[in-house]
Amino acid sequence: MAGREVQYGVALENFTPYPAEPSIDGIMDYAARAEALGFHSAWVWDHILLGTRRPFPFLEALSTLAALAVRTSRLRLGTGVCVLPLRNPVVLAKVLASVDHLSKGRLILGVAAGWYTREFEACGVPFTERGKIFVRNLDIVKRFWTEPQVEGAIDGFTFNGAVMLPRPVQRPRPPIFLGGYVDTVFKRIVRHGDGWLTYFYTPDSFRKAWARLHDLAREGGRDPAELRNVSQLPICVARTFEEADRGIRDFIGRYFDVAPWSESTPDSAIRGTPDQCAEQLARHIQAGVEHIVFVPADYRTSQLELIAREVIPRLRGMATGATA
Numbered sequence: 001m002a003g004r005e006v007q008y009g010v011a012l013e014n015f016t017p018y019p020a021e022p023s024i025d026g027i028m029d030y031a032a033r034a035e036a037l038g039f040h041s042a043w044v045w046d047h048i049l050l051g052t053r054r055p056f057p058f059l060e061a062l063s064t065l066a067a068l069a070v071r072t073s074r075l076r077l078g079t080g081v082c083v084l085p086l087r088n089p090v091v092l093a094k095v096l097a098s099v100d101h102l103s104k105g106r107l108i109l110g111v112a113a114g115w116y117t118r119e120f121e122a123c124g125v126p127f128t129e130r131g132k133i134f135v136r137n138l139d140i141v142k143r144f145w146t147e148p149q150v151e152g153a154i155d156g157f158t159f160n161g162a163v164m165l166p167r168p169v170q171r172p173r174p175p176i177f178l179g180g181y182v183d184t185v186f187k188r189i190v191r192h193g194d195g196w197l198t199y200f201y202t203p204d205s206f207r208k209a210w211a212r213l214h215d216l217a218r219e220g221g222r223d224p225a226e227l228r229n230v231s232q233l234p235i236c237v238a239r240t241f242e243e244a245d246r247g248i249r250d251f252i253g254r255y256f257d258v259a260p261w262s263e264s265t266p267d268s269a270i271r272g273t274p275d276q277c278a279e280q281l282a283r284h285i286q287a288g289v290e291h292i293v294f295v296p297a298d299y300r301t302s303q304l305e306l307i308a309r310e311v312i313p314r315l316r317g318m319a320t321g322a323t324a
Helices: 024-036 061-071 089-102 119-125 127-146 184-190 203-219 241-255 274-286 301-315
Strands: 008-009 042-045 076-079 107-112 150-156 157-162 176-179 196-198 228-237 270-272 291-296
Touching: 008 024, 008 076, 008 203, 008 301, 024 042, 024 061, 024 301, 042 061, 042 107, 042 176, 042 291, 061 076, 061 089, 061 150, 089 157, 107 127, 107 184, 119 127, 127 150, 127 184, 176 184, 176 228, 184 196, 184 203, 196 203, 203 274, 228 241, 228 274, 228 301, 241 274, 274 291, 291 301
Parallel strands: 008 042, 008 291, 042 076, 076 107, 107 176, 176 196, 196 228, 228 270, 228 291
Antiparallel strands: 150 157
């Protein structure tokens, strides 16, 4: 859908490759600088535990959002993405509603079913049932956010006039984006969500998947124009393409495991001079991306500065689906 103004956010370093550990002070300062530079949103990653031989120390996502809510005043605050089956949905509804109050209505909820088997085993959640648990948990969260009281039995949960107050500041509720790659996820978006949050997609892959989601929306009786999207993209701005390419590939190799069976790829990285980065981003915008979340190389503040001062101004005025 052409004509929507593009928004720009940043991912935060609430996990690191071992032996480094994430710094809460560093995260707060980074988010404050992003806000001062005019970014629209800041996003945290989510795992309870990740890695064995190659562990990744993680600051818990929702606690980190609560701290960010107090430190910032304008940034929208998102989970990119919360592994929904691992959480008790009643407790989760309460925590997220509280974050929405702490932030005065700035929460964006990104959720997914999860993929890391050991994490599910450690949390006592059956991995093979994660899809069913995901749908159940999302339904319970939404009901507590929107219904005066919740009644009935839902797959092991019993609600007898259950009332949860205060509800989120945003009405009828905070926006919900679902992450994932396959038709099963897209059908859940059509039935349960406000849009799609994707990760490391090239413009061509995004365009095809976004068109597929629109087809499924029409088949499911939903207006595709209601749906929104968020795309997480790694980026390195440098003096030359070669320098940026080396930097971003090193960063991705140390921080991320990109699923080989998905459309996600390190080749999605935005890299090069400011002009080259703007040209690459324009192709994502032309493909239909509405909200770009930058994952800057090594989470350097200098990258934030370059993106805000040298790259985004070159895209000023571009709307989703428009040509440069």
